[in-house]
Amino acid sequence: ADTLKVRLDWTPWGNHAPFHFAAQKGLFKKYNLDVTIDDGNGSVATVQIVGNGEYDVGHASLAPMAIARSKGLPVKAIAGFVQKNDIGLLVPADAGIKSPADLKGKKIAFTAGSLEAPFIDRFLAAGKLTRNDVELLNVSAAAKAGTYMSGSADGALSSVPFFLPVVSAKRKSTSVNFADYGLQFPSFGLFATEKSIETKKDALRRFASVVAGCWAYILNGHMDEGAQAIIAARPQAKLDPAVLREQIENIKAFSKTKATENEPFGIQAASDWSSALEILAEGGLLDQKVTADAVFTNDLIDKKIVADLAAGKF
Amino acid sequence: MIRASDVVKRFGKGDKGVTALDGISLEIGEGEFVSLLGPSGCGKSTFLRCLAGIETASAGTLLVDGKAVDGPPDGLGMAFQRDALLDWFDVLENVLLPADFGGKRKRDFEPRARELLAMAGLNSFVNAYPRELSGGMRQRVAMCRSLLLDPRLLLMDEPFGALDALTRDQLNVDLHRLTQRQKTTTIFVTHSISEAVFLSTRVVVFSPRPGRIVEDIRIDLPRERRLAVRESAEFAGYTRHIRGLFEKMGLIHD
Amino acid sequence: MIRASDVVKRFGKGDKGVTALDGISLEIGEGEFVSLLGPSGCGKSTFLRCLAGIETASAGTLLVDGKAVDGPPDGLGMAFQRDALLDWFDVLENVLLPADFGGKRKRDFEPRARELLAMAGLNSFVNAYPRELSGGMRQRVAMCRSLLLDPRLLLMDEPFGALDALTRDQLNVDLHRLTQRQKTTTIFVTHSISEAVFLSTRVVVFSPRPGRIVEDIRIDLPRERRLAVRESAEFAGYTRHIRGLFEKMGLIHD
Amino acid sequence: MPSALWSGFRRSSVPLLGALVFIVLWEIACRLFAIRPILLPSPTMVLRELADSPAWFAEQTVYTVGITLAGFGAAVVFGVLFAIIIVEWKLLERLLFPLFVGLNSVPKVALAPLFIIWFGVGDTPKVAIAFLIAVFAVVIDTALGLRSVPPDTLDLARTLRGSRLKVLLRVKLFCAMPHLFAGLKVAMSLALVGAIVGEFVSSQRGLGYVILSAQGMFDTTRVFAAIAILAVVGVALIEAVAIVERLAMPWHHSADRGGH
Amino acid sequence: MPSALWSGFRRSSVPLLGALVFIVLWEIACRLFAIRPILLPSPTMVLRELADSPAWFAEQTVYTVGITLAGFGAAVVFGVLFAIIIVEWKLLERLLFPLFVGLNSVPKVALAPLFIIWFGVGDTPKVAIAFLIAVFAVVIDTALGLRSVPPDTLDLARTLRGSRLKVLLRVKLFCAMPHLFAGLKVAMSLALVGAIVGEFVSSQRGLGYVILSAQGMFDTTRVFAAIAILAVVGVALIEAVAIVERLAMPWHHSADRGGH
Ligand SMILES: Nc1ncnc2c1ncn2[C@@H]1O[C@H](COP(=O)(O)OP(=O)(O)OP(=O)(O)O)[C@@H](O)[C@H]1O
Ligand SMILES: Nc1ncnc2c1ncn2[C@@H]1O[C@H](COP(=O)(O)OP(=O)(O)OP(=O)(O)O)[C@@H](O)[C@H]1O
Numbered sequence A: 001a002d003t004l005k006v007r008l009d010w011t012p013w014g015n016h017a018p019f020h021f022a023a024q025k026g027l028f029k030k031y032n033l034d035v036t037i038d039d040g041n042g043s044v045a046t047v048q049i050v051g052n053g054e055y056d057v058g059h060a061s062l063a064p065m066a067i068a069r070s071k072g073l074p075v076k077a078i079a080g081f082v083q084k085n086d087i088g089l090l091v092p093a094d095a096g097i098k099s100p101a102d103l104k105g106k107k108i109a110f111t112a113g114s115l116e117a118p119f120i121d122r123f124l125a126a127g128k129l130t131r132n133d134v135e136l137l138n139v140s141a142a143a144k145a146g147t148y149m150s151g152s153a154d155g156a157l158s159s160v161p162f163f164l165p166v167v168s169a170k171r172k173s174t175s176v177n178f179a180d181y182g183l184q185f186p187s188f189g190l191f192a193t194e195k196s197i198e199t200k201k202d203a204l205r206r207f208a209s210v211v212a213g214c215w216a217y218i219l220n221g222h223m224d225e226g227a228q229a230i231i232a233a234r235p236q237a238k239l240d241p242a243v244l245r246e247q248i249e250n251i252k253a254f255s256k257t258k259a260t261e262n263e264p265f266g267i268q269a270a271s272d273w274s275s276a277l278e279i280l281a282e283g284g285l286l287d288q289k290v291t292a293d294a295v296f297t298n299d300l301i302d303k304k305i306v307a308d309l310a311a312g313k314f
Numbered sequence B, C: 001m002i003r004a005s006d007v008v009k010r011f012g013k014g015d016k017g018v019t020a021l022d023g024i025s026l027e028i029g030e031g032e033f034v035s036l037l038g039p040s041g042c043g044k045s046t047f048l049r050c051l052a053g054i055e056t057a058s059a060g061t062l063l064v065d066g067k068a069v070d071g072p073p074d075g076l077g078m079a080f081q082r083d084a085l086l087d088w089f090d091v092l093e094n095v096l097l098p099a100d101f102g103g104k105r106k107r108d109f110e111p112r113a114r115e116l117l118a119m120a121g122l123n124s125f126v127n128a129y130p131r132e133l134s135g136g137m138r139q140r141v142a143m144c145r146s147l148l149l150d151p152r153l154l155l156m157d158e159p160f161g162a163l164d165a166l167t168r169d170q171l172n173v174d175l176h177r178l179t180q181r182q183k184t185t186t187i188f189v190t191h192s193i194s195e196a197v198f199l200s201t202r203v204v205v206f207s208p209r210p211g212r213i214v215e216d217i218r219i220d221l222p223r224e225r226r227l228a229v230r231e232s233a234e235f236a237g238y239t240r241h242i243r244g245l246f247e248k249m250g251l252i253h254d
Numbered sequence D, E: 001m002p003s004a005l006w007s008g009f010r011r012s013s014v015p016l017l018g019a020l021v022f023i024v025l026w027e028i029a030c031r032l033f034a035i036r037p038i039l040l041p042s043p044t045m046v047l048r049e050l051a052d053s054p055a056w057f058a059e060q061t062v063y064t065v066g067i068t069l070a071g072f073g074a075a076v077v078f079g080v081l082f083a084i085i086i087v088e089w090k091l092l093e094r095l096l097f098p099l100f101v102g103l104n105s106v107p108k109v110a111l112a113p114l115f116i117i118w119f120g121v122g123d124t125p126k127v128a129i130a131f132l133i134a135v136f137a138v139v140i141d142t143a144l145g146l147r148s149v150p151p152d153t154l155d156l157a158r159t160l161r162g163s164r165l166k167v168l169l170r171v172k173l174f175c176a177m178p179h180l181f182a183g184l185k186v187a188m189s190l191a192l193v194g195a196i197v198g199e200f201v202s203s204q205r206g207l208g209y210v211i212l213s214a215q216g217m218f219d220t221t222r223v224f225a226a227i228a229i230l231a232v233v234g235v236a237l238i239e240a241v242a243i244v245e246r247l248a249m250p251w252h253h254s255a256d257r258g259g260h
């Protein structure tokens, strides 16, 4: 069997469902793969580490991957799972904040070094505000929830599908999404270095397709199975099935763009990427000009496998 | 002033232990000058340390001013065998230390400190650090320090061991005058028999380890002593007697 | 063996500096036993340290075996004024240190070390740590250490300062026999005039700081000396003469 | 013997008392102010968490302690050697020490992703981080110790004309020992922190991973369970250093006998 | 005087040489192996980055150094006082020291989120983290120092019947000084790391913030620019401690005069 080492974006959350589900169902074995799945600690680190060849494939937010590509890391997206920008502002449901315009004078927690930071100005600008109209608090990812839930901040910028379910239990919240204010770029997906795409093309194709197929299956009403698979894979992590399920449910809303709506799961659209790259460039995040074809490939999605698995034919 | 009865001091336990003092009984009155003589390692320093309250006797009672010793007594001045100067203070500050520790204003004692240092021939080293001194100079600084506050009880452990005969004689005379004037009760450890006889009202001779008192000799020389007294027949008698005691304790083979 | 001409040693610079040695010229032949006498702080230790190569003369030349001293000479044994025992080794290991440092097998020297310790009366303290010793016992350990390797050149800085007369006499006799037998060239600092005369082939008297040589006295007593020699008239003559030198240097007022 | 037992018990009961008071105060504060567990769980909650899966926590602890000890060991070996080198060769000190200080001032947390790239994803990068965080204290304290030989003793060593190695082994190292052990205590504590930092960056096991993944789930109680284990482990590791210290310096004991 | 200048120059040229060799090797390695700048930028690139906006970098540096010094200052004050307390009162040591060791073994990175909740997002949590990381070294080394008084000196102090305070101020503190300064060097280095860790957790400014934001944008060159500044600042801060050390212990100099 072909061995593959996979590095995920973070410690276990709903986003990891297809990986553990596929493993649990023996699908990797079935497609002649020997897969090890390591948890990560942030998309940025995953991109760096995978980009330097420590792993065969990584799962991370793909916008940072594109940025890294523009700075010389030879990485490419091979599957897109969360194709809408999942970042948004979490606010208490009763705060009456519906758009950036309502943020005047509010305290907003964000994390320097994550992808929300460079776009805060443009997000605020959508409500005709500037940085000086709000109070921005930079806190680490780990501190964000505490800051928000203890009321030290009136809102927090983060991954909506990740964050909303966890905080909702304590502070009923809603989100104002970046994607709705012109800040659209792809989020989580698989990527690999050009070298491993070349040398392990076949194995990577099977892997990406299996994961994409499982995602399609899970999002297609088998969310509890997905949640249970995560819990089974990380038995000691004391994961809350309800939260995981809700995270998966939330992801569904972000999983497809107009351009990919009717494509098999995992397939990315060049048009999406072009506009995303433009937005990233406007944010001053890209060093060299990169074209859409350079950052992604759909060659590694085997539509047949995806379709089979999506239909539950294991 | 001091009353020791059956003082025993053991270091360590059991077989490996060492008995340093074995039943010392001694009474010393106010204003006496008592020299302790005895072979090396017989417990002289240990006895002084017990008196000073920095070592506790293993058995027996030790009273100073009628009170059992459980810490350094009032008005104590002590000169240690290894000078114990503080490296980080200069000579003057070292000498002024007892004033400082006694909560007195150092400035008030500076003239006295300078006077003592001058007496010890150290005028030009007032501001030197201990590391810049010779062995004998360090001892003299330590002596000045022990005398600064005109102690009522002065314990001196071989204060003149590293001094040449001349300086030693000089300091003997000075110390004698000083303790006479102040009526300081002094216990003085030395290895020089003539120094002991010259300075003391009594000489106590210790036996080799474990230390016991071999003889307690009253020195009946005039209260005021000049160096010339050392030429007297009584003086020679005392030194000869003490030397005899030593010779009885051990045999010199050559 | 040793040839010093116009050796000068200054500590510090300019006005605040101290001149410890001021033009010492001295020749010492193989197998001689030279005692240095002089007031405290006159530079005796400094001179020994220059000879041992641990202090460099500020001016003048200092030859040992015809070679300028630029480090401790071959076959050196040294006993320091403050014993310099190593707290973390027991007595035996302290004494064996020169063998260990000399790259020799310690086991081979253990009998010798025990023999020296026995001579110094320390049989029962072979395995004690330095902290458990009295002042005089520490000095004796340091002396044994300096003798372990039968040095060709022995420098001793007041090795018997903290010893009682009896032990001192005993060790004087032993040291005399040892250096005689081995023809050890010895330079010996002491404050005891009679000890100096008893042990030495020559006695060198230093003046007070800055140290200069006042007189270099050849001691013409029989090569083999017994304690009884101290009762002889020549012996008394020498001691009287040296005492006279001292008295000329300073006046004792009492 | 029973009295020794009793005194041993009393000796250890005082520190336990200190910890107990602290824990009780914490519990009371949690209940009194009704602090939300996500902000600060109460000790009872933390205990329950630990009691729920003791074997698993033990496994993670063993892993982290392993990393800690490996990093600590490397720091001791390298740190002592480096200290010896800079103390023995003044020129090397001038050449290397500022560089070492400079490198040490770089926060390891910032370099951590690079460590994975350099050392792979195994235990090595974690050990390396623990090592790097711990080594400075060893170097500084050992160097001070090696320089703390009293002048008299140095003179003695020189007159004995021993090789530098002998002087080092018989004199300087002994003088350095108390300082060395102070450095080791600081280093042990830092190595533990370093192991955690290392596990933060990349790990599938260990208490650092437990903390990280619990933080991801906002499971503050579990974070504190791991923290509580770390506190106990820290005390135990430093106590172990103290025990080795006592064994390594018997001559210090003999001084106690004197009754100072 | 010109000779003093020259020797001063030679004295500082050696460490510079060491650093220079290191930098040149690094540059050569980068070029030889054509290392990608995103992985490891070459020194020239880092220099260019610094030269591009020196004022801005200076501003961030000043902020971080401010946090470092505040944390360091707090660690010195508290650390010395705590060391004094545990050395002076055996009971308090038994009561508090294990607790202190335990608390110290908790990785600050894990507690950082709580710090923000407790102390807000101002400078306080950063100073607190720098303080907590630095304080242990001060306590351990100062406590060792306070205990390193030679027995003879302790005996002297006892016979002089000085108050505990006098013994402390005139004897123990002086004995502790060399140890204290070793601790301060370690603490200074740790405070700098602590300030960065603090800024990682929450900050709008400072080199930690620079590193974090640059990392997020894969701007490795800028990360290394900040790291380079940290290395230089670390050397400077520790050199400052060494200078204070030399000024604070004049009697150690006088020993040098003797020519050991
Ligand atoms: N701290 C200690 N631990 C163990 N034994 C000790 C200690 N201090 C002293 N002794 C032992 O007690 C005995 C007496 O020592 P002390 O220092 O009183 O002798 P001393 O009469 O002053 O000798 P010296 O004239 O050589 O100074 C010695 O045998 C010594 O070994
Ligand atoms: N390291 C030093 N720094 C400055 N001055 C020093 C140093 N060592 C010695 N001296 C000075 O040199 C002079 C001679 O000192 P040395 O130790 O040689 O005297 P000594 O003859 O051995 O005296 P003693 O009989 O008291 O031991 C003294 O005045 C002393 O102050």
Ligand SMILES: Cc1ncc(C[n+]2csc(CCO)c2C)c(N)n1
Residues within 6 Å of the ligand: A010, A011, A013, A043, A061, A087, A114, A115, A141, A142, A143, A144, A158, A159, A162, D215, D216, D217, D218
């Ligand atoms: C304690 C903690 N752990 C993990 C994440 C994970 N996470 C999952 S998605 C996302 C945003 C990426 O754009 C982040 C940060 C978090 N937020 N907080």
Ligand SMILES: [Mg+2]
Residues within 6 Å of the ligand: B044, B045, B046, B081, B157, C134, C135, C136
């Ligand atoms: Mg004694």
Ligand SMILES: [Mg+2]
Residues within 6 Å of the ligand: B134, B135, B136, C044, C045, C046, C081, C157
């Ligand atoms: Mg001398």
